[in-house]
Amino acid sequence: MTAIPETMRAFVLHGHGGFELLRFHHDWPVPRPGPGEALVRVKACGLNNTDINTRTGWYSKAVTKGTTGGTYEGDLEDDGGWDGGIEFPRIQGGDVAGVVAEVGEGADRELIGKRCIVDTILRDWDDPQNLEKTTYLGSAVDGGYADYMVVDQRNICPVECNWSDAELATVAISYSTAENMLNRASVGKDDVVLVPGASGGVGSALLQLAGRRGARTVALASPSKHGELSKLDPAAILPRQPEDLKQALRDTIGRDTVSVVADVVGGPQFPAFIDVLERGGRYTCSGAIAGPIVELDLRTFYLHDLTFFGNTIFEPKVFPSLVKYIEAGEIRPMLAASYRLESLHEAQQAFIEKKHTGNIVVTME
Structure with missing residues (x-):
């Protein structure tokens, strides 16, 4: 077995702000696993x-603005993280693929x-369904x-497949988020699912996972990404912002809801999304x-x-389900x-530009 070094490479966030606060270190201390924990040698991590x-x-x-990657003004320390305040320094990255090196x-x-x-959701394993007792990998x-x-050994999900490490690092957050959204909205084979932002990691996962359930999907994305x-x-597949979404749906799938x-x-498009929901329709959101x-x-x-569903914390069953889909060849990586x-x-920067x-993903080797 390869010896575990004392120090490692790490990109560390030192505060809220621009890239100047996200700093690369060559000699960051390697963490050591405590009782019940596993040390993972990271092979790749998705953005x-x-x-x-x-x-x-x-x-x-x-x-109140959309995400731009820019620096915002004001006191953000108390609620600038995913689940409130965040302690610095912090190594981010929740979409991890790797190999267990030590326990x-x-x-x-x-x-x-x-x-x-x-699994990016860190739970109180004595009360795993309690939403108030969760934290997040790369944030808390x-x-x-x-x-x-x-990480706790119960967050380790072994997987056997021929995907590359980079491809595996597309799964943890994007696909679990998408599967959770579909679970909450009880999406099945009789549904028609509209997916705004379909070209992103979660959007492309939604198309695959909804299709896996037999649902029909309608993607909204820039024309350059339709291929x-x-x-x-x-x-x-419709433009990212159709002038008349109802008419565009009618022209392509034969119905305007x-x-x-x-x-x-x-x-700004939110009202148009709600207006095309049929009576009894469901809106499921995670961004x-x-x-x-x-x-x-x-x-x-x-x-x-209408019924609205907010989605952040997914059930423990989501991750094992994703591993089964991978090993059965039912989903494909969109790297x-x-x-x-x-x-x-x-x-x-490439991620922010959304092209x-x-x-x-970033890879370690």
């Missing part, structure tokens, strides 16, 4: 909006050497933008990249018997680009 939003403090109630006292030694992805505790990270999205077999909107966009403050006509909400860890600034389709 997500959470990383950008936490760095900039976008989660703060003081911020702590009482942990299962059979895990050592296992290829794995890591150190994550995967480093050579090594420590890549067509590989995921949506029923229709959908049963489900699975949204990570929000912003607001175009802006968190939206206009809602409550008459549409209650007169049309847009990979960068070396040292190039995380460049990778985040890609699928996921961007």
Whole structure:
């Protein structure tokens, strides 16, 4: 077995702000697993909006704009993280693929050497369904933008597949978020699901996972991305901001309503998304990249018997389900680009520009 070094490479966030506060270190201490924990040698880590939003403090109630990657003004320390305040320094990165290198006292030694992805939701395992007792990898505790990270052994999900490490690092956050959104909205084979922001990591995962359930999907994305999205077999692909969404739906799928909107966009288009929901329709949301403050006509909400679902914490069953889908070949990785860890600034800038389709990751080797 390879000896565990004393120090490692790590990208460390030292406060809310610009790239100058996200600093590369060559000699950061390697963490050691405590009782019941596993040390993971990180092979790749995917980028997500959470990383950008936490760095900039976008989660703060003081911020009302869409996500831009820029620096926001004001006191963000108390509520600038995903689940409130965040302690610095912090190693971000919740989308981890790697190999178990070591385990702590009482942990299962059979895990050592296992290829794995890591469940990003950290639970009180004595009360795992309690939403108030959860924290988040890369936010409340150190994550995967480093050579090594420590996590409870119950968050380790061994996986056997022929995907590359970079491809595996597209799964943990994007696909679990998407599966949770579909679970909450009880999406099935009789549904038509509208997916704004379909070219992103969560959006492309929604297309695959809703399609896996037999639902018809309608993707909204920039025309330059339609070619890549067509590989995921949506029923229709529409421009990112159709002038008349109802008419566009009628022209492509033969109806001007959908049963489900699975949204990570929000912003000015929100009223149009709600207006195309059929009576009894469901709106399921896990993001607001175009802006968190939206206009809602409550008459549409209650007169049309709509149901809204917010999604952040997913049930423990979600991760094992994703591993089964991977091993059965039921989903496919949407890897847009990979960068070396040292190039995380460049990778985040590419992520912010949103010219890609699928996921961007950093790799350690």
